[in-house]
Amino acid sequence: MKKKVPAYNGTLRDHTIMCPYCISECSGIRIFGKRIKSIAFSTDVAIIKNINADAIIAVYPFTPQAAISQSIISISDVPVFVGVGGGLTGGKRSVRLALQAEHQGAYGVVVNAPIADEVITEIKRVVDIPVIATIASVHTDVRRKLEAGADILNVSGAAATASMVAEIRKEYPDVAIIATGGPTNESILETIEAGANAITYTPPSNGELFARTMKKYREINP
Numbered sequence: 001m002k003k004k005v006p007a008y009n010g011t012l013r014d015h016t017i018m019c020p021y022c023i024s025e026c027s028g029i030r031i032f033g034k035r036i037k038s039i040a041f042s043t044d045v046a047i048i049k050n051i052n053a054d055a056i057i058a059v060y061p062f063t064p065q066a067a068i069s070q071s072i073i074s075i076s077d078v079p080v081f082v083g084v085g086g087g088l089t090g091g092k093r094s095v096r097l098a099l100q101a102e103h104q105g106a107y108g109v110v111v112n113a114p115i116a117d118e119v120i121t122e123i124k125r126v127v128d129i130p131v132i133a134t135i136a137s138v139h140t141d142v143r144r145k146l147e148a149g150a151d152i153l154n155v156s157g158a159a160a161t162a163s164m165v166a167e168i169r170k171e172y173p174d175v176a177i178i179a180t181g182g183p184t185n186e187s188i189l190e191t192i193e194a195g196a197n198a199i200t201y202t203p204p205s206n207g208e209l210f211a212r213t214m215k216k217y218r219e220i221n222p
Contacts, residue, residue, distance in 0.1 A: 020181070024038075034079060036079065043058050045075045069101050079108075082108075082109055094111065108152070110154060113133075131149055135164065138157070152177070161191055181200065
Protein backbone atom coordinates (compact mmCIF):
# COMPACT_ATOMS: atom_id res chain seq x y z
CA MET A 1 0.00 0.00 0.00
CA LYS A 2 1.41 3.37 -1.03
CA LYS A 3 1.86 5.73 1.91
CA LYS A 4 0.73 9.32 1.79
CA VAL A 5 3.52 11.65 2.87
CA PRO A 6 2.45 15.02 4.28
CA ALA A 7 4.64 17.88 3.05
CA TYR A 8 5.38 21.47 3.98
CA ASN A 9 7.49 23.79 1.82
CA GLY A 10 6.86 27.27 3.16
CA THR A 11 7.06 30.40 1.02
CA LEU A 12 10.70 31.44 1.12
CA ARG A 13 11.99 27.89 0.61
CA ASP A 14 9.48 26.91 -2.05
CA HIS A 15 12.18 27.36 -4.72
CA THR A 16 14.43 24.65 -3.25
CA ILE A 17 16.04 22.48 -5.94
CA MET A 18 14.43 19.05 -5.93
CA CYS A 19 16.33 15.96 -7.02
CA PRO A 20 14.38 13.80 -9.47
CA TYR A 21 11.81 11.84 -7.46
CA CYS A 22 12.61 8.61 -9.30
CA ILE A 23 15.92 8.43 -7.42
CA SER A 24 13.86 7.18 -4.47
CA GLU A 25 13.55 3.87 -6.34
CA CYS A 26 17.13 2.87 -5.52
CA SER A 27 18.05 1.01 -2.33
CA GLY A 28 20.36 3.65 -0.93
CA ILE A 29 23.60 3.16 0.98
CA ARG A 30 23.57 3.35 4.77
CA ILE A 31 26.59 5.20 6.11
CA PHE A 32 26.94 5.74 9.86
CA GLY A 33 23.22 5.10 10.22
CA LYS A 34 22.12 7.53 7.48
CA ARG A 35 20.48 6.11 4.37
CA ILE A 36 21.69 7.96 1.29
CA LYS A 37 20.00 7.70 -2.11
CA SER A 38 20.43 11.08 -3.83
CA ILE A 39 23.83 12.79 -3.96
CA ALA A 40 24.18 16.30 -5.40
CA PHE A 41 27.31 16.92 -7.45
CA SER A 42 28.16 20.53 -6.59
CA THR A 43 30.66 22.80 -4.87
CA ASP A 44 28.38 25.86 -5.00
CA VAL A 45 27.51 26.65 -1.39
CA ALA A 46 24.29 28.47 -2.34
CA ILE A 47 23.03 25.42 -4.24
CA ILE A 48 24.24 23.04 -1.53
CA LYS A 49 22.23 25.01 1.03
CA ASN A 50 19.10 24.93 -1.17
CA ILE A 51 18.80 21.39 -2.51
CA ASN A 52 16.98 18.41 -1.03
CA ALA A 53 19.68 15.82 -1.79
CA ASP A 54 20.58 13.27 0.89
CA ALA A 55 24.30 14.06 0.52
CA ILE A 56 26.82 16.16 -1.40
CA ILE A 57 29.77 14.97 -3.47
CA ALA A 58 32.36 17.75 -3.61
CA VAL A 59 34.78 16.94 -6.42
CA TYR A 60 36.28 19.65 -8.61
CA PRO A 61 38.94 19.96 -11.36
CA PHE A 62 41.56 21.68 -9.23
CA THR A 63 44.05 20.58 -6.61
CA PRO A 64 41.94 19.71 -3.54
CA GLN A 65 42.18 22.34 -0.82
CA ALA A 66 41.24 21.91 2.83
CA ALA A 67 39.69 25.40 2.91
CA ILE A 68 37.22 24.41 0.19
CA SER A 69 36.17 21.16 1.86
CA GLN A 70 35.82 22.92 5.21
CA SER A 71 33.58 25.59 3.67
CA ILE A 72 31.31 23.01 2.04
CA ILE A 73 31.09 20.79 5.13
CA SER A 74 30.30 23.75 7.37
CA ILE A 75 27.48 25.04 5.12
CA SER A 76 25.91 21.67 4.27
CA ASP A 77 22.99 20.27 6.27
CA VAL A 78 23.70 16.76 4.93
CA PRO A 79 26.72 14.43 4.72
CA VAL A 80 29.54 15.50 2.38
CA PHE A 81 31.87 13.24 0.40
CA VAL A 82 35.09 15.12 -0.29
CA GLY A 83 37.42 14.71 -3.25
CA VAL A 84 41.04 14.18 -2.21
CA GLY A 85 42.70 13.84 -5.60
CA GLY A 86 44.05 10.96 -7.59
CA GLY A 87 44.76 12.73 -10.86
CA LEU A 88 46.83 15.92 -10.63
CA THR A 89 47.12 15.37 -6.89
CA GLY A 90 48.14 12.02 -5.48
CA GLY A 91 50.51 10.11 -3.24
CA LYS A 92 51.10 11.33 0.30
CA ARG A 93 49.27 14.60 -0.37
CA SER A 94 46.03 12.70 -1.07
CA VAL A 95 46.55 10.69 2.11
CA ARG A 96 47.00 13.86 4.17
CA LEU A 97 43.96 15.48 2.55
CA ALA A 98 41.86 12.40 3.33
CA LEU A 99 42.86 12.45 7.00
CA GLN A 100 42.16 16.16 7.21
CA ALA A 101 38.77 15.73 5.52
CA GLU A 102 37.81 13.15 8.14
CA HIS A 103 38.80 15.57 10.91
CA GLN A 104 36.68 18.27 9.25
CA GLY A 105 33.62 16.02 9.37
CA ALA A 106 33.48 14.47 5.90
CA TYR A 107 31.37 11.31 5.61
CA GLY A 108 33.68 9.83 2.99
CA VAL A 109 36.57 10.65 0.67
CA VAL A 110 36.46 10.33 -3.10
CA VAL A 111 39.53 9.39 -5.14
CA ASN A 112 39.74 10.03 -8.87
CA ALA A 113 40.10 7.25 -11.41
CA PRO A 114 43.89 7.52 -12.08
CA ILE A 115 44.88 7.07 -8.42
CA ALA A 116 47.42 4.39 -7.64
CA ASP A 117 46.05 1.38 -5.78
CA GLU A 118 48.69 1.67 -3.06
CA VAL A 119 47.46 5.20 -2.29
CA ILE A 120 43.94 3.83 -1.74
CA THR A 121 45.42 1.30 0.66
CA GLU A 122 47.29 4.00 2.55
CA ILE A 123 44.20 6.24 2.78
CA LYS A 124 42.16 3.31 4.07
CA ARG A 125 44.83 2.66 6.68
CA VAL A 126 44.55 6.15 8.20
CA VAL A 127 40.83 7.01 7.96
CA ASP A 128 37.68 5.47 9.42
CA ILE A 129 35.29 6.83 6.80
CA PRO A 130 34.41 5.21 3.45
CA VAL A 131 36.93 5.44 0.61
CA ILE A 132 35.00 5.96 -2.62
CA ALA A 133 36.86 5.01 -5.80
CA THR A 134 35.78 6.56 -9.09
CA ILE A 135 35.38 4.16 -12.03
CA ALA A 136 35.40 6.19 -15.24
CA SER A 137 36.19 3.56 -17.86
CA VAL A 138 35.27 0.00 -18.77
CA HIS A 139 39.01 -0.69 -18.73
CA THR A 140 39.42 0.10 -15.02
CA ASP A 141 40.44 -2.92 -12.96
CA VAL A 142 37.61 -2.90 -10.42
CA ARG A 143 38.96 -5.91 -8.54
CA ARG A 144 42.22 -4.13 -7.80
CA LYS A 145 40.39 -1.06 -6.48
CA LEU A 146 38.35 -3.20 -4.11
CA GLU A 147 41.34 -5.26 -3.01
CA ALA A 148 43.25 -2.02 -2.37
CA GLY A 149 40.57 -1.01 0.13
CA ALA A 150 37.86 0.91 -1.72
CA ASP A 151 34.56 0.65 0.16
CA ILE A 152 32.24 2.17 -2.45
CA LEU A 153 32.50 2.50 -6.22
CA ASN A 154 31.56 5.77 -7.91
CA VAL A 155 30.73 4.87 -11.53
CA SER A 156 30.94 7.82 -13.89
CA GLY A 157 31.05 6.57 -17.45
CA ALA A 158 28.87 9.12 -19.26
CA ALA A 159 26.53 7.32 -21.67
CA ALA A 160 28.10 3.96 -20.76
CA THR A 161 27.38 4.30 -17.01
CA ALA A 162 24.36 1.98 -16.84
CA SER A 163 26.12 -0.81 -18.76
CA MET A 164 29.23 -0.41 -16.59
CA VAL A 165 27.12 -0.68 -13.45
CA ALA A 166 25.44 -3.82 -14.80
CA GLU A 167 28.80 -5.47 -15.53
CA ILE A 168 30.18 -4.60 -12.08
CA ARG A 169 26.99 -5.80 -10.38
CA LYS A 170 27.21 -9.20 -12.13
CA GLU A 171 30.68 -9.80 -10.76
CA TYR A 172 30.23 -8.08 -7.39
CA PRO A 173 26.61 -8.50 -6.27
CA ASP A 174 27.17 -6.97 -2.83
CA VAL A 175 29.45 -4.00 -3.54
CA ALA A 176 28.05 -0.51 -2.84
CA ILE A 177 27.70 1.47 -6.07
CA ILE A 178 27.11 5.18 -6.57
CA ALA A 179 26.51 6.16 -10.21
CA THR A 180 25.73 9.18 -12.33
CA GLY A 181 22.10 9.00 -13.39
CA GLY A 182 22.12 11.21 -16.45
CA PRO A 183 19.71 14.01 -17.41
CA THR A 184 16.37 12.20 -17.61
CA ASN A 185 14.13 10.03 -15.44
CA GLU A 186 14.57 7.25 -17.98
CA SER A 187 18.37 7.29 -17.76
CA ILE A 188 18.24 7.45 -13.95
CA LEU A 189 15.87 4.48 -13.74
CA GLU A 190 18.03 2.55 -16.22
CA THR A 191 21.05 3.09 -13.98
CA ILE A 192 19.10 2.02 -10.90
CA GLU A 193 17.82 -1.10 -12.65
CA ALA A 194 21.40 -1.90 -13.65
CA GLY A 195 22.30 -2.09 -9.96
CA ALA A 196 23.20 1.37 -8.63
CA ASN A 197 22.49 1.83 -4.92
CA ALA A 198 22.68 5.64 -5.01
CA ILE A 199 22.54 8.27 -7.75
CA THR A 200 24.56 11.43 -8.24
CA TYR A 201 22.56 14.34 -9.62
CA THR A 202 24.03 17.47 -11.21
CA PRO A 203 21.75 20.41 -10.33
CA PRO A 204 21.32 23.41 -12.64
CA SER A 205 23.99 26.09 -12.30
CA ASN A 206 23.49 29.44 -10.61
CA GLY A 207 23.44 31.04 -14.05
CA GLU A 208 20.65 28.78 -15.27
CA LEU A 209 18.60 29.38 -12.13
CA PHE A 210 19.06 33.14 -12.39
CA ALA A 211 17.97 33.06 -16.03
CA ARG A 212 14.71 31.33 -15.07
CA THR A 213 14.09 33.76 -12.22
CA MET A 214 14.76 36.83 -14.36
CA LYS A 215 12.42 35.51 -17.04
CA LYS A 216 9.64 35.30 -14.45
CA TYR A 217 10.42 38.81 -13.22
CA ARG A 218 10.19 40.17 -16.75
CA GLU A 219 6.82 38.48 -17.24
CA ILE A 220 5.53 40.08 -14.03
CA ASN A 221 6.97 43.51 -14.88
CA PRO A 222 7.10 43.74 -18.68
